[in-house]
Amino acid sequence: MLRLEIVLRSAARDWWGPTVADDFDGGWDNRVTLVDGRWVDRAPRYPDREPQLRREVGLLPWLAPLLPLPIPVPEIVSEDPFTVRHEYLPGDACPGTSPAHGAAIGSFLRALHSVDPDEAVHQGARDSDAARGELQGTLARMERLVLPLLPDRAGSSGRALLDRMTTRQTASRLVHGDLGSEHIRVVGEQIGGVIDWGDTCLTDPAVDLAWTALGSSAAFAEAVVVAYRPDEDLLARARDWHLLGPWHEVLHGLDTDQPSYVESGLAGIVARLER
Structure with a gap:
């Protein structure tokens, strides 16, 4: 849908789950958390939003090399609660x-x-x-x-x-x-x-x-x-x-x-x- 309102996504980190984190979220579909100033964790606000996050995990790693600008390349870091993580894109x-x-x-x-x-x-x-x-x-x-x-x-x-x-x-x-x-x-x-x-x-x-x-x-x-x-x-x-x-x-x-x-x-x- 065309909604023009919007948000995204240390060496010592636990890859399999968020450490002490700062919530910088305002999204309608997902909770978005910045972890250690370097990683972005996203978890669905509602159960029906989980499939779209799973699609991103499959699609974006394939798509990223085909595009001239950086995009997130997410990986699943937790199944319960379902959470994906990608490197923070600055700006x-x-x-x-x-x-x-x-x-x-x-x-x-x-x-x-x-x-x-x-x-x-x-x-x-x-x-x-x-x-x-x-x-x-x-x-x-x-x-x-x-x-x-x-x-x-x-x-x-x-x-x-x-x-x-x-x-x-x-x-x-x-x-x-x-x-x-x-x-x-x-x-x-x-x-x-x-x-x-x-x-x-x-x-x-x-x-x-x-x-x-x-x-x-x-x-x-x-x-x-x-x-x-x-x-x-x-x-x-x-x-x-x-x-x-x-x-x-x-x-x-x-x-x-x-x-x-x-x-x-x-x-x-x-x-x-x-x-």
Whole structure:
């Protein structure tokens, strides 16, 4: 799902479990803990999130050598509780303003979207049928739970967006699936890593351009587009994925009984539809 909110992941360490650690977590799906300043431990918040972590353990070690930027390479360090660990990738959240960052991300996405999709599924990625089924279920929930909450002035454009997303058929490529500022870590003008791969699957590659080409600054976005070279249809689809982002925030607020997420998500939906 396209949620544009986000987080990731001494010589004297116990490889088979966390030592004294600092929690630096804010993620929706996983508890994320920094261990000894060098390792990131991730454990699912809910039992239904465990399969996606197991998929990462299979997929990311295969994928990492194929990409021009660092990504996590997790290993299982505990089965009870289920926990994976990878080396900490340094950096701050990408501000989405630097052309150098944008060019690096554009090249990264071209490489990611060029990966053999069949081999990616063999390595553990969710296939296009599973991803499509999940999306259709999410869109149905948005129509039932979120659309009625929109003000009248946004209702028709909101319904049109859901209709486009429901009926659209596109070629599927391996995507990150949740590529926002917090999941791109930067150190100066360099990219320190691309993190949080829980939503990776085979789906419309336009999802990865939603924030990078439409939610960032003009300089960053232009550099992404120059490096990636998307056609107009791909950019139009990316715009719809960008419009859909705050709808997930509303669903999260409803699912977890957090009205602040519902309120901010609805404000984001209206702002993007009217922009």
